[in-house]
Amino acid sequence: MKKAIGWAIALTLTTLGQAALAEGLSVRDPWVREAPPVAKMLAAFMEIDNAGLGERILTGASCDASAKVEIHDVVQENGMARMVPQASLSIPAQGTRTLAPGGLHLMLVDKSKTLVAGDMVHCTLTFQDGEEVPVMAPVKKATGSAMMDMGHGDMKGMEKGDGKAMEHGKGMEHGKGM
Amino acid sequence: MGGNRTAFLLAFLALLLGVAAWSALSYLAPAVKAPPPVELTPNLLPAPKPLAPFVLTDHKGAPFTNERLQGRWTFLFFGYTYCPDVCPLGLSVLSEVFATLAPQKDVSKQLQTLFVSVDPERDTPELLRGYLPYFNPDFIGASGRRDALDAFVRQVGAMYVIHKEAGDDNYLVSHTSTIFLIDPQGRLVGSFSSPLQGDHISATFLKIRTYLKGEEP
Numbered sequence A: 001m002k003k004a005i006g007w008a009i010a011l012t013l014t015t016l017g018q019a020a021l022a023e024g025l026s027v028r029d030p031w032v033r034e035a036p037p038v039a040k041m042l043a044a045f046m047e048i049d050n051a052g053l054g055e056r057i058l059t060g061a062s063c064d065a066s067a068k069v070e071i072h073d074v075v076q077e078n079g080m081a082r083m084v085p086q087a088s089l090s091i092p093a094q095g096t097r098t099l100a101p102g103g104l105h106l107m108l109v110d111k112s113k114t115l116v117a118g119d120m121v122h123c124t125l126t127f128q129d130g131e132e133v134p135v136m137a138p139v140k141k142a143t144g145s146a147m148m149d150m151g152h153g154d155m156k157g158m159e160k161g162d163g164k165a166m167e168h169g170k171g172m173e174h175g176k177g178m
Numbered sequence B: 001m002g003g004n005r006t007a008f009l010l011a012f013l014a015l016l017l018g019v020a021a022w023s024a025l026s027y028l029a030p031a032v033k034a035p036p037p038v039e040l041t042p043n044l045l046p047a048p049k050p051l052a053p054f055v056l057t058d059h060k061g062a063p064f065t066n067e068r069l070q071g072r073w074t075f076l077f078f079g080y081t082y083c084p085d086v087c088p089l090g091l092s093v094l095s096e097v098f099a100t101l102a103p104q105k106d107v108s109k110q111l112q113t114l115f116v117s118v119d120p121e122r123d124t125p126e127l128l129r130g131y132l133p134y135f136n137p138d139f140i141g142a143s144g145r146r147d148a149l150d151a152f153v154r155q156v157g158a159m160y161v162i163h164k165e166a167g168d169d170n171y172l173v174s175h176t177s178t179i180f181l182i183d184p185q186g187r188l189v190g191s192f193s194s195p196l197q198g199d200h201i202s203a204t205f206l207k208i209r210t211y212l213k214g215e216e217p
Helices: A003-022 A156-161 B001-031 B088-102 B125-134 B146-158 B198-215
Strands: A025-034 A044-049 A056-063 A067-075 A080-086 A089-091 A095-099 A105-111 A120-127 A132-140 B045-051 B056-057 B061-066 B073-079 B113-115 B140-143 B160-163 B170-178 B179-182 B185-190
Touching: A003 B001, A025 A120, A044 A056, A044 A089, A044 A132, A044 B198, A056 A067, A056 A105, A067 B073, A067 B198, A080 B001, A156 B113, B045 B146, B056 B146, B073 B088, B073 B170, B088 B179, B113 B125, B113 B146, B179 B198, B185 B198
Parallel strands: A025 A132, B073 B113, B113 B140
Antiparallel strands: A025 A044, A044 A095, A044 A105, A056 A089, A056 A120, A067 A080, A067 A105, A080 B170, A120 A132, B045 B185, B056 B061, B056 B140, B073 B179, B160 B170, B179 B185
């Protein structure tokens, strides 16, 4: 009996929760990784939920900790990590986009102040349809247990890397990532 | 009677030969290395690779050469301090590995982490000096002149690409995100690639250390 009541309450709460978000976008667990004081770049992570029936496109972001924010993805190729700027980011209908260490993140370019764990970074996500979603992201110290969940197989870089050409001064196609 | 004696002599000779063969085999046996445990094969090089002489400059401005690898196990990671995600992540993982192994004094006193910046134009020794202690006060940062750096990167089997446009001070750098392991003889012996996990690296490192110790005379 107790169990049944518990289930009923859980169901009601879940339904209410979903109803409240029915139309829109919401952000879960946003955070900015604490970095050494001399670091120029910061990364922000979060989960973006789209409860709506249509796809939503994130086209940009701004934060009060840096003049510029870029959407980036990390791609692993032959054991090499490559940052790929994204012009936009699709949040599928009734789906979620996860920005997490080792993958998608917002790069806060040239931070404007030193941030330590516990500080709060205020950001605004801008979507293609003009909607703006405010986000309050606490600064957190990351632990080593965070996963770099990409790429497969060890020793790849060693087998294929030896003797490969290194290019200097080549421009990356900013904003053409997607 | 004579036939019996011959038979006895032959048996004796055979026994002698057997003993000799057994002695020879047991003498040679240590040189025949047992294959590594299967679980280690993704992280071990087929054979240790000695590193050719190199000269980098550490975060204190001192030369960092092959000698600094002697007598220590070195975790080697490439990156740059303007790196927003992959490098802080890798260094956090190594910081966790050091914390995990710290209680084992015989192991931890032998460990060092070398972070080699592939972006010497921006990553001066001074900047590395401010960057690395955040992760661990003992982490060593190093970089060098482009030719010296490239020679080192190449012989380790790493790669990097600088994506720089004129006037862009916040350019990105692609680089190998594998953590390399160098043994106390200064030989490249293994690597850990993504997903990097501190507990896995700590445990695997201890097994590699035990396995390679068994190989020494």
